[in-house]
Every structure is written in structure tokens, then in C-alpha cells.
Amino acid sequence: MKRSFNTAASSLLLLAMAAGSAYACTATAPKIVDKDISADYVAAPLVLLGEGRDGLTRIFENCASGTVEVDLDVDFPQFTFVRMVDFQGSSYPAYQAHRSSPLFIMKYSYNNYSNHYERPLALGSSSFRIRISTNPRVAAEVIVYALSRGGGMLSLPYGELGTIKATWNGGAGVTHLTTVRMGFQLRTPTCMLSDTLVDLDPVSAEALASPSSHAGEKAFDVRMTCVASGVSLNLNLADANNAGTTGSLLSPTADSSAQGVRVQLLHGGSPVSLGREWDHGLSSYGDQYIPFSARYTRVPGDLVPGSITGQAVMTVDYN
Structure with a gap:
């Protein structure tokens, strides 16, 4: 009887160990x-x-x-x-x-x-x-x-x-x-554009006597400061006084007094296309300068001497 009891106790112990391993x-x-x-x-x-x-x-x-x-x-x-x-x-x-x-x-x-x-x-x-x-x-x-x-x-x-x-x-x-x-x-914009003021030198009426003639072209740069390099950039120029303007001639501001003449913008030696985006390439860290030029351009109508001002807004988009 004693041996049988020990055998049963041993069997119960084995069952308890198996349950614990799950x-x-x-x-x-x-x-x-x-x-x-x-x-x-x-x-x-x-x-x-x-x-x-x-x-x-x-x-x-x-x-x-x-x-x-x-x-x-x-x-x-x-x-x-x-x-x-x-x-x-x-x-x-x-x-x-x-x-x-x-x-x-x-x-x-x-x-x-x-x-x-x-x-x-x-x-x-x-x-x-x-x-x-x-x-x-x-x-x-x-x-x-x-x-x-x-x-x-x-x-x-x-x-x-x-x-x-x-x-x-x-x-x-x-x-x-x-x-x-x-x-x-x-939190920091990738690129920032600096405001640029360009003063064209005065020209005589004779320099603009012919239709579509140009005079007084002056080169200038727009500074763009980027805090990141290697980002694809697209640039866009728009007429600040008439968002729907196309071509390259800027609308005169309200205080302009000259007639028969407009300010024309050029980039890389060619007239810009206002309202149309173009590929600038990749950004580089720090300051970079985007070259432009501006000039007087004769337009239809009587040529009346005075002052003429045009304004453009440039934006940069990131890809």
C-alpha cells in the first residue's frame, strides 16, 4: 500500500510540471x-x-x-x-x-x-x-x-x-x-526670397520712337537664401498689379504717369513668361542669386514722358 501511494504522488507531480510549461x-x-x-x-x-x-x-x-x-x-x-x-x-x-x-x-x-x-x-x-x-x-x-x-x-x-x-x-x-x-x-522655410528694388536710368523719348523698341536695360539679381541643399525648386513670376497678366510686360502702377511704355522683365537674356512656372534646378545651402534684367519697352499708343513703375512677385515651390 505504501508503494502504491508513492507512485500516485509521483504521477501527479509530473502532470503539474507539464501544465506549468505552457x-x-x-x-x-x-x-x-x-x-x-x-x-x-x-x-x-x-x-x-x-x-x-x-x-x-x-x-x-x-x-x-x-x-x-x-x-x-x-x-x-x-x-x-x-x-x-x-x-x-x-x-x-x-x-x-x-x-x-x-x-x-x-x-x-x-x-x-x-x-x-x-x-x-x-x-x-x-x-x-x-x-x-x-x-x-x-x-x-x-x-x-x-x-x-x-x-x-x-x-x-x-x-x-x-x-x-x-x-x-x-x-x-x-x-x-x-x-x-x-x-x-x-519649422524653417527651405528657401527665402529677398525684396529687390531696381531703378532704371532715364531715357529720352527718341530712344523709344520706334514701335516695340527697347531702351535702358539694366541687369539685377534676386537673392534667394536656402537652408537646405538638394531640393528641387520651381520658380514663378507674376504681375503684382494684375495677376492675370501673361507675357513679359508689367502693368503700370496707379502712380505711373508715362504712357506708351512699359517695364519688361527678362531672364537669361529672354523675355519672361509671367504666370508660368519654370524649373530652377536644385537648391544649394546659403545665398544664391537669380539673374534678371529690366528695360523700357515701347507699346502702342501715344508716347507721353513721365515715370513708369512695374512690380512683380516671385514665388518658389519645392518638389
Whole structure:
């Protein structure tokens, strides 16, 4: 009788150990990385502009020691790979949302409260294994960093960028799903244009006696100061006193007294096309000067001596 009792007790002990080795997954609600970053332009590369986190999520509780497989699926449709970067002692694939956005790097941080691990994330699917110690809890967090790209940068409208899904225990356990919503607002304009005043020298009526004749041409530059290089720029000139004006002749201001003459604008030796955008090329850091010239041009009607003033507004758009 004594031997039979010991055998039954041994059998019960084995059953208790088997029950303790199963993973008890907690239910994890979908998480969100929600961050709209605002930062000044930084010329140096790989400077941290901001970060977004979804907060620590408890994955397991009451875990026995063992190895757990984790399947990762990183899906960011807007992202394209730029280059590998070193950040805080680790190597990351860096991505851009558009060709002048900040660089984005991502990592999956997880721990079982006695050991801490960090895993750089790349687009696509991958898997890894984690050794669970006897400490009974495991938590994980998604972190997305925005870094300066070391050149021209433009803002990125706030919105959903993508998702990161981590399925623990090889697809048979809990899923840690994170939606990343981020934006980036550049506080400093990329380029600024300086006001320019041009005084044409007086000319005689005889210099403008012929129809469509020109006189008194003077060259001048418009200064454009850019805090970023490598950004595609489009320029546009418009008549300040008549937005619908086309061609190259500026409408006279209300205080102009001369008649039969207009101020004409030229760029690169050719008359400009008011209201039409043109490609200026890429910006460069610091001051750059855009060459123009202005001259008197004879127009139909009686030629009446006096003063003539024209005004134009130039804008710069970034691509």
C-alpha cells in the first residue's frame, strides 16, 4: 500500500510540471504610434529629430523558461530604402517617405524584465527567437525614429505610414499589431526670397520712337537664401498689379504717369513668361542669386514722358 501511494504522488507531480510549461498569452489590443514631429532644419546627417512609441505591451505572463519564435511583418507602402545607418550603436536600414523626407528607422524592443533586447526592423517578413527566463513576464514596444538626412528636407504630412505585426510563438500565440501614424513639420522655410528694388536710368523719348523698341536695360539679381541643399525648386513670376497678366510686360502702377511704355522683365537674356512656372534646378545651402534684367519697352499708343513703375512677385515651390 505504501508503494502504491508513492507512485500516485509521483504521477501527479509530473502532470503539474507539464501544465506549468505552457505559455499563457495575454490578449493585446492593437497599438498605435501616433506622433507629429516639429523640428528646425538640421544640416548634419543622422541627428534625431523626434521619435514615436506605442508603449510597452505585455505579451506573456506566467511563462516558464523556453524558446519562443516571433514572426515579424513590416509593411510601409510609402517607404523606399535609402541606405544603412549607424544609430546608438546599432546598424539600421533607413527609409524615406519621399525623396526629401527625414530618414526613418525602426526597432522592436522586448524584454522579460530580467533581460532586454532590441532588434532593428526592415521592410518585409522575418523571424527571430527569444529565450524566456524563469521570470514570468515578457513585454515589447515598437519605436520609430526620424533622423535628419544630411541635405535638403521637406515636411511630411501627418498620416498613416504603415503597420508592424509581431506574432509570438510561431503564429500560434498572441499578435502584437502596431499602426504607425506620423508626420514631420519643418519649422524653417527651405528657401527665402529677398525684396529687390531696381531703378532704371532715364531715357529720352527718341530712344523709344520706334514701335516695340527697347531702351535702358539694366541687369539685377534676386537673392534667394536656402537652408537646405538638394531640393528641387520651381520658380514663378507674376504681375503684382494684375495677376492675370501673361507675357513679359508689367502693368503700370496707379502712380505711373508715362504712357506708351512699359517695364519688361527678362531672364537669361529672354523675355519672361509671367504666370508660368519654370524649373530652377536644385537648391544649394546659403545665398544664391537669380539673374534678371529690366528695360523700357515701347507699346502702342501715344508716347507721353513721365515715370513708369512695374512690380512683380516671385514665388518658389519645392518638389
